[in-house]
Amino acid sequence: xxxxxxxxxxxxxxxxxxxxxxxxxxxxxxxxxxxxxxxxxxxxxxxxxxxxxxxxxxxxxxxxxxxxxxxxxxxxxxxxxxxxxxxxxxxxxxxxxxxxxxxxxxxxxxxxxxxxxxxxxxxxxxxxxxxxxxxxxxxxxxxxxxxxxxxxxxxxxxxxxxxxxxxxxxxxxx
Amino acid sequence: xxxxxxxxxxxxxxxxxxxxxxxxxxxxxxxxxxxxxxxxxxxxxxxxxxxxxxxxxxxxxxxxxxxxxxxxxxxxxxxxxxxxxxxxxxxxxxxxxxxxxxxxxxxxxxxxxxxxxxxxxxxxxxxxxxxxxxxxxxxxxxxxxxxxxxxxxxxxxxxxxxxxxxxxxxxxxxxxxxxxxxx
Numbered sequence: 001x002x003x004x005x006x007x008x009x010x011x012x013x014x015x016x017x018x019x020x021x022x023x024x025x026x027x028x029x030x031x032x033x034x035x036x037x038x039x040x041x042x043x044x045x046x047x048x049x050x051x052x053x054x055x056x057x058x059x060x061x062x063x064x065x066x067x068x069x070x071x072x073x074x075x076x077x078x079x080x081x082x083x084x085x086x087x088x089x090x091x092x093x094x095x096x097x098x099x100x101x102x103x104x105x106x107x108x109x110x111x112x113x114x115x116x117x118x119x120x121x122x123x124x125x126x127x128x129x130x131x132x133x134x135x136x137x138x139x140x141x142x143x144x145x146x147x148x149x150x151x152x153x154x155x156x157x158x159x160x161x162x163x164x165x166x167x168x169x170x171x172x173x174x
Numbered sequence: 175x176x177x178x179x180x181x182x183x184x185x186x187x188x189x190x191x192x193x194x195x196x197x198x199x200x201x202x203x204x205x206x207x208x209x210x211x212x213x214x215x216x217x218x219x220x221x222x223x224x225x226x227x228x229x230x231x232x233x234x235x236x237x238x239x240x241x242x243x244x245x246x247x248x249x250x251x252x253x254x255x256x257x258x259x260x261x262x263x264x265x266x267x268x269x270x271x272x273x274x275x276x277x278x279x280x281x282x283x284x285x286x287x288x289x290x291x292x293x294x295x296x297x298x299x300x301x302x303x304x305x306x307x308x309x310x311x312x313x314x315x316x317x318x319x320x321x322x323x324x325x326x327x328x329x330x331x332x333x334x335x336x337x338x339x340x341x342x343x344x345x346x347x348x349x350x351x352x353x354x355x356x357x
Contacts, residue, residue: 001249005242014232027241034245099231102224121224122232126189142185149220 005034008051012058018118019062021107029065033058055123056133063111105155113148120145175203180210188217314343 012033016026036057037044044053106114119125119133131138175196180203186192187200204211318337325332 002246005237005245009237009242009245010235013237014229014235017232017235018228023235026235027238030237031241031245031248035248038249095227095230099227102227103231117224118228121221122228124225126191127185128191145185 001034001038004037004050004054008054009034011051012054015055015118015122016058016062018103018106018122019059019114020065021103025065029058029061032061036061052129052133059115059133101156102152105152108155109148109151112144113151116141116144117148117152175199177203177207177210180204180207181213184213184217188214188221311346312343313346314341316341 009030013026013030016029016033017023020026020029033054037054040057044050048056106117109117115134116130119130125133127138127141130141134141180187180200183192183196183200187197190197192200204214316339318339321336321338323334323336325334
């Protein structure tokens with residue numbers, strides 16, 4: 001178990017943080033993930049990687065978390081970061097601030113949209129892997145990704161220029 | 175492949191998970207379609223930027239040593255017998271034992287159903303009026319019947335005695351009161 005915690009602990013924590021936006025809660029959820037994992041280790045049949053199995057447990061816990069809290073509050077004190085608001089000093093945003101703003105925008109997305117963004121762009125999963133992980137069709141994954149990116153584009157200030165030269169309209173036409 | 179079909183496979187093209195044939199068709203389409211080529215470039219940039227920024231935004235987050243220790247302590251407090259050994263035994267023996275038990279159950283069911291159906295055919299029958307069900311037993315009786323034959327030989331009357339075996343078969347029905355009837 002120590003090996004699992006050392007190997008996957010930080011990676012799971014970062015994914016949990018991206019999904020729930022609160023580091024303290026993410027720490028708790030990773031702890032619960034490992035406890036659930038050790039109690040249900042007999043269910044692991046080796047059809048996926050250990051990390052994917054752990055991540056599925058984590059995802060389930062985060063869904064309960066969102067169901068309980070209904071609304072996520074991005075806690076700046078716990079993350080220890082300063083989050084720049086779109087209307088102040090946008091021209092001075094550096095990469096770190098842009099990342100923070102991106103995480104903040106991520107928390108404003110719906111749970112389903114946030115999940116596909118994190119799985120696709122943070123976990124670098126392929127479409128069929130996301131579909132299997134979330135137990136939805138590939139078409140639904142693509143549709144959710146499309147709308148999630150369009151929504152994020154609206155939430156982020158233009159100065160961040162996350163999406164290159166492509167605008168919302170172009171995304172909408174894709 | 176036209177633009178519409180390419181756009182349906184756009185994410186798979188960017189991630190490189192298309193089949194060889196579809197990939198070749200997509201490549202041929204991209205070679206002559208500027209707008210799709212630009213869209214692919216933008217998607218690749220988007221993937222790169224989002225991945226980098228999500229990593230940058232989370233890279234400083236690490237599992238607290240105290241939390242790490244809590245996980246290990248909590249995991250250690252779960253008895254090994256409840257987790258590892260049971261899980262290992264289950265993984266090792268569950269499938270063969272499950273298959274063996276299933277086969278035994280199927281075999282037992284087949285044997286029981288075979289004999290029970292034979293007995294039902296022998297002893298149970300529904301009468302045409304469907305009101306009573308009687309027990310029945312097949313019976314076969316054979317008996318010898320003496321046959322006397324007389325013939326005249328001149329002034330004498332000669333008789334001969336012979337036996338003929340008669341075989342009779344039928345069904346005996348047991349009524350509600352346990353009486354035996356013959357049909």
